[in-house]
Amino acid sequence: MLVLGVESSCDETGIALYDTEGGLLSHALHSQVAMHAEYGGVVPELASRDHIRRVVPLLREALGASGRRLADVDAIAYTQGPGLAGALLVGCAFAEALGVALGKPTLPVHHLEGHLLSPLLSSRPPTFPFVALLVSGGHTQLMRVTGVGRYELLGETLDDAAGEAFDKSAKLLGLPYPGGALLSRLADQGRPGVYELPRPMLHSGDLNFSFSGLKTAVLTLVREQGGNLDEAFKADAARAFQEAIVDVLVKKALKALKQTGLNQLVVAGGVGANRQLRERLDSEARRKRFQVYYPELEFCTDNGAMIALAGALRLQAGSQPKAAGEFAVRPRWPLADLMIG
Ligand code: KG4
Numbered sequence: 320m321l322v323l324g325v326e327s328s329c330d331e332t333g334i335a336l337y338d339t340e341g342g343l344l345s346h347a348l349h350s351q352v353a354m355h356a357e358y359g360g361v362v363p364e365l366a367s368r369d370h371i372r373r374v375v376p377l378l379r380e381a382l383g384a385s386g387r388r389l390a391d392v393d394a395i396a397y398t399q400g401p402g403l404a405g406a407l408l409v410g411c412a413f414a415e416a417l418g419v420a421l422g423k424p425t426l427p428v429h430h431l432e433g434h435l436l437s438p439l440l441s442s443r444p445p446t447f448p449f450v451a452l453l454v455s456g457g458h459t460q461l462m463r464v465t466g467v468g469r470y471e472l473l474g475e476t477l478d479d480a481a482g483e484a485f486d487k488s489a490k491l492l493g494l495p496y497p498g499g500a501l502l503s504r505l506a507d508q509g510r511p512g513v514y515e516l517p518r519p520m521l522h523s524g525d526l527n528f529s530f531s532g533l534k535t536a537v538l539t540l541v542r543e544q545g546g547n548l549d550e551a552f553k554a555d556a557a558r559a560f561q562e563a564i565v566d567v568l569v570k571k572a573l574k575a576l577k578q579t580g581l582n583q584l585v586v587a588g589g590v591g592a593n594r595q596l597r598e599r600l601d602s603e604a605r606r607k608r609f610q611v612y613y614p615e616l617e618f619c620t621d622n623g624a625m626i627a628l629a630g631a632l633r634l635q636a637g638s639q640p641k642a643a644g645e646f647a648v649r650p651r652w653p654l655a656d657l658m659i660g
């Protein structure tokens with residue numbers, strides 16, 4: 320079965336072809352990061368317009384690289400939500416229209432399910448069940464994943480998402496949008512222990528997170544400098560911020576493993592690209608004898624491959640695709656609604 324995947328929930332347009340026999344055949348991606356950087360954040364209207372411009376050329380690119388024809392596609396999976404309504408509408412309308420034109424069914428997919436399952440695209444995939452730490456620009460959640468469509472929320476952020484905290488702190492330190500990866504690079508040059516930032520909810524006794532206080536602590540540090548942010552300060556502050564947030568993410572992930580009795584941890588979402596987070600988790604995994612899995616770096620941030628994969632796995636798990644034509648996007652969509660069986 321050949322599944323075409325379409326992603327357009329935020330600022331990346333992604334198209335991919337996933338074959339249930341042959342795996343991922345091809346994927347094509349366009350990131351709008353450079354376009355939004357000028358405004359310091361994603362401008363929803365510009366995002367929607369850019370998805371419209373990119374989606375057909377990306378489909379051609381992915382098809383060309385896959386060696387298959389459009390007529391070979393058996394079903395079209397696309398991100399129905401959560402995300403920006405206008406951006407979602409582009410991918411959704413495109414996928415449904417293509418489905419009508421080809422006479423092929425469609426399958427709406429939850430964006431976070433794509434992230435959750437994305438480590439299955441790697442050459443060394445995890446097996447069910449596992450604990451997933453989902454850390455993206457919009458979400459921070461710990462989940463027990465027992466199979467496709469079987470997700471139990473163990474804990475989540477009560478305010479900012481981890482990626483959002485990275486991006487907002489980066490902005491406070493004068494870095495351009497989206498600052499997460501840049502802040503992380505800067506932190507590598509910072510000295511450890513120069514500043515001590517709070518580890519919010521570390522001892523809350525549950526698996527929830529809160530990061531807005533950490534961002535405020537960065538703001539306070541910045542204000543104390545009286546408007547003079549030299550490079551050494553920025554690097555030391557970035558280091559302190561990264562150490563605090565990574566510490567909380569690692570300790571809560573360990574707690575989730577202990578609580579569930581599972582010994583596999585999957586890290587998904589854009590912050591999963593963070594090097595310090597990976598190093599800390601790898602060393603804990605060696606010490607505490609659990610396995611940790613990450614998506615390939617290119618599949619950490621938004622992409623079409625994870626949507627094609629999630630669609631294919633859903634179809635294999637018994638989800639019925641629908642006749643193409645009618646659709647609605649779901650900008651807000653709790654993952655709990657997805658349970659199969
Ligand atoms: O998963 P994703 O593409 O977006 C959502 O679906 O929300 O993740 C994007 C987020 C951004 O906040 C970005 O700053 C962050 O992931 N990010 C990083 C790194 N690379 C991307 N955060 C920390 N360290 C990184 N290396």
Ligand code: ZN
Nearest residue numbers: 434455620621
């Ligand atoms: Zn995402």
